[in-house]
Amino acid sequence: MKIMSINAGSSSLKFCLFNMDNESVIASGLFERIGIEKSNYYIKYNGEKIEQEVELTNHSDAVKILLEKLIDLAIIKSLNEIDGIGHRLVHGKDKYKNSVIITDEVIKDLENFKEFAPLHNPANVLGIKAFKNVLPDVPMIGVFDTAFHQTMSEEAYLYPVPYKWYTDYGVRKYGFHGTSHRYMSLCMKEILGKEDFKMISCHIGNGGSLAAIKNMKCIDTSMGFTPLAGIMMGTRSGEIDSSIIPYVMEKEGKNASEIINDLNKNSGLLGMSEYSNDMRDILAKCEEQDKKAINAKNKYVRRIVDYIAQYYVLLGGVDAIVFTAGVGENSSPIRREICEKLACLGIKIDLDANNKHGEFVKLSTDDSKIAVYVIPTNEELLIARDTISLINRTGLN
Numbered sequence: 001m002k003i004m005s006i007n008a009g010s011s012s013l014k015f016c017l018f019n020m021d022n023e024s025v026i027a028s029g030l031f032e033r034i035g036i037e038k039s040n041y042y043i044k045y046n047g048e049k050i051e052q053e054v055e056l057t058n059h060s061d062a063v064k065i066l067l068e069k070l071i072d073l074a075i076i077k078s079l080n081e082i083d084g085i086g087h088r089l090v091h092g093k094d095k096y097k098n099s100v101i102i103t104d105e106v107i108k109d110l111e112n113f114k115e116f117a118p119l120h121n122p123a124n125v126l127g128i129k130a131f132k133n134v135l136p137d138v139p140m141i142g143v144f145d146t147a148f149h150q151t152m153s154e155e156a157y158l159y160p161v162p163y164k165w166y167t168d169y170g171v172r173k174y175g176f177h178g179t180s181h182r183y184m185s186l187c188m189k190e191i192l193g194k195e196d197f198k199m200i201s202c203h204i205g206n207g208g209s210l211a212a213i214k215n216m217k218c219i220d221t222s223m224g225f226t227p228l229a230g231i232m233m234g235t236r237s238g239e240i241d242s243s244i245i246p247y248v249m250e251k252e253g254k255n256a257s258e259i260i261n262d263l264n265k266n267s268g269l270l271g272m273s274e275y276s277n278d279m280r281d282i283l284a285k286c287e288e289q290d291k292k293a294i295n296a297k298n299k300y301v302r303r304i305v306d307y308i309a310q311y312y313v314l315l316g317g318v319d320a321i322v323f324t325a326g327v328g329e330n331s332s333p334i335r336r337e338i339c340e341k342l343a344c345l346g347i348k349i350d351l352d353a354n355n356k357h358g359e360f361v362k363l364s365t366d367d368s369k370i371a372v373y374v375i376p377t378n379e380e381l382l383i384a385r386d387t388i389s390l391i392n393r394t395g396l397n
Contacts, residue, residue, distance in 0.1 A: 005380040007088040008127025016380040031062040063130040086387035090120035092144035099386040102140040139396040141387040149175030151217040175221035181211040205326030206234035212311035234277035237267035272296035
């Protein structure tokens with residue numbers, strides 16, 4: 001069976017086409033700057049990559065060109081070969097605890113939940129509708145970023161604010177990156193050969209979150225009501241004293257939305273370093289003894305260590321810590337510094353193993369009290385797995 005995984009952003013559409021008989025990638029690609037000048041796309045297949053600048057007025061244009069190119073490039077012979085489409089959906093509030101078949105009700109809920117993910121949910125709906133227009137009879141499945149975190153207890157997801165904020169307005173911790181964290185837990189199940197384990201999943205890239213996982217279920221996670229909460233990130237502040245917001249509003253004559261925009265887009269590594277949100281750039285500046293870059297890097301590491309320590313206590317010890325995503329998979333200096341600061345927990349890593357990038361590797365030594373791994377995330381594959389599973393289970397094939 002051929003399954004396509006789709007991640008539709010506000011001005012982009014990312015896809016991956018799988019042969020689920022062996023879970024191999026047939027083709028993948030990205031359509032960028034949709035609705036913006038100089039829009040373009042690339043498609044990778046059979047070791048080749050084609051790129052083209054093309055006018056993309058909306059997501060429907062991107063889907064139309066994508067499907068045409070799949071046939072023109074002989075990646076598939078006809079659209080009938082596409083057995084299902086899985087969509088990454090960012091926010092399902094607390095209603096959606098698992099992946100679901102996309103129905104009119106699901107689409108309506110996504111539209112109703114847009115205030116919780118104003119940049120993502122409307123884009124997700126655009127992607128769904130664009131594919132439905134062209135492939136109305138192909139089963140479509142929604143995989144929610146928030147779903148994996150719905151196993152948190154009230155103690156974990158409620159904020160210490162007036163309770164009516166939760167009952168009336170839905171103010172609570174939702175968590176994100178759930179598909180990646182779930183993929184990490186499934187990988188660890190395969191590695192350990194059991195489901196009863198405790199782990200801390202560290203999805204750290206330009207955006208980042210950690211999850212405390214016990215017996216394959218999320219106990220707590222660092223992101224909250226929005227992806228702004230938790231650890232420091234590339235351009236996001238992570239947690240700060242909320243009183244800073246009205247203080248800076250008054251000083252700079254900005255409204256709340258403008259300050260939140262600063263916290264989302266002008267803070268984190270970029271804000272502290274005043275140079276870049278890319279960890280590679282920050283580390284290069286650190287080599288030059290740039291004090292702001294050093295402080296930014298140290299703060300980044302410290303915030304991650306703080307959460308790992310917190311979750312270690314919450315879980316009552318852990319069997320494994322896993323690094324994934326851009327920084328987690330590729331930045332050996334950051335992994336090393338994090339692990340060195342956790343040496344008091346009995347963590348020891350092999351420095352030669354830590355020098356590997358972008359691949360599965362066990363970092364910890366045999367005498368380390370906690371196993372430490374790098375596992376490349378594959379959200380697209382998990383979306384495809386959920387899609388084929390639901391299709392088979394419900395008899396939609």
